Amino acid sequence: xxxxxxxxxxxxxxxxxxxxxxxxxxxxxxxxxxxxxxxxxxxxxxxxxxxxxxxxxxxxxxxxxxxxxxxxxxxxxxxxxxxxxxxxxxxxxxxxxxxxxxxxxxxxxxxxxxxxxxxxxxxxxxxxxxxxxxxxxxxxxxxxxxxxxxxxxxxxxxxxxxxxxxxxxxxxxxxxxxxxxxxxxxxxxxxxxx
Numbered sequence: 001x002x003x004x005x006x007x008x009x010x011x012x013x014x015x016x017x018x019x020x021x022x023x024x025x026x027x028x029x030x031x032x033x034x035x036x037x038x039x040x041x042x043x044x045x046x047x048x049x050x051x052x053x054x055x056x057x058x059x060x061x062x063x064x065x066x067x068x069x070x071x072x073x074x075x076x077x078x079x080x081x082x083x084x085x086x087x088x089x090x091x092x093x094x095x096x097x098x099x100x101x102x103x104x105x106x107x108x109x110x111x112x113x114x115x116x117x118x119x120x121x122x123x124x125x126x127x128x129x130x131x132x133x134x135x136x137x138x139x140x141x142x143x144x145x146x147x148x149x150x151x152x153x154x155x156x157x158x159x160x161x162x163x164x165x166x167x168x169x170x171x172x173x174x175x176x177x178x179x180x181x182x183x184x185x186x187x188x189x190x191x192x193x194x
Contacts, residue, residue, distance in 0.1 A: 007139070008149040010124065014135035017128050026050075027131060031122035033175040036187055044163045045125035055161035056130035057153055059094075061086040061118035065167040069115050071183070072101055073108055080177045084120040084148060086162055094160035097148050118164065122174055124150065130158060 002015040009029045017027060026046050030037070041060045048058040064072070068083075075082030085102045087095045096102065097120055105111055126134075133156060140155030142148075153160050170187045173180055188194075 009122075010126070010131070010134055010149045010152075013124075013126060014131040017131050018135065022128055025127070027126050027128065029124040029126070034122035034172075035175070035184060036170060036172045037121045037123050038165070038168060038172070041121065041123055041163065041165065042125075044165075045123065048161050048163050049125055049127060052161055054159055055093075056133075056158045057124055057126045057150070058161040058163055059086075059124045059150060060121045060163045060165055061088070062121060062165040062172055063167050064115040064117045064119050065171065066111075066113060066115060068119055068167070068171050068173060069101075069108065069111065069117055071171065071173055072117070072119070075177065076101065080179070082176055083174055084122075086118050086120040088118075088162040088164075092162045092164060094150070094154060094162050096154070097146070097150055099146055099148070115167075118162075119172065121165075121172060133158065 002012040006012040006015050009031050013027050013029045026049050028042055028045060045058045045060065049055055072082045081099045084097055084099055086097050087102045089095055101117060103116060134152060137152060137156055140152050142155060143151040150160060170191055173183060175181065175184060
């Protein structure tokens with residue numbers, strides 16, 4: 001078991017790897033609040049780290065469908081924190097993650113496909129050395145303000161590789177608010193998952 005002092009999933013992975021030693025070249029962190037994440041994303045994360053030796057971690061971001069963007073906008077309108085969005089450069093290196101909708105869309109309700117917003121999915125693949133560095137570093141101010149663990153890597157100047165996914169066949173929202181339960185249950189039923 002990992003220490004109860006761990007504040008997030010990345011700290012738990014770092015604690016586990018510290019206890020177990022170098023048992024793997026890549027550690028994958030699946031998060032329980034993201035039950036609609038596609039299973040194929042795990043393979044793509046591992047493949048990205050294999051293809052990009054300079055990346056210390058990889059995480060997926062799915063282009064929002066109009067319905068996912070609407071869900072995010074509805075959360076904002078109701079004063080709820082919805083999903084996390086990601087922005088990245090042309091090399092798919094993360095620039096920032098936020099619980100706000102990024103990039104800023106002055107006329108979001110009028111956006112047509114393809115939607116320029118990418119929803120971050122709570123799944124990470126790390127190299128063990130990245131976890132050791134994470135564990136030995138203090139949380140960054142942005143990490144604490146946003147409540148997003150991956151911002152510590154960016155604050156440390158460590159490259160985070162984003163695996164871009166096109167809109168899925170289902171709305172891949174995460175469990176951030178009680179109102180998300182019914183939406184997630186509906187998607188699971190539609191996908192035949194009990």
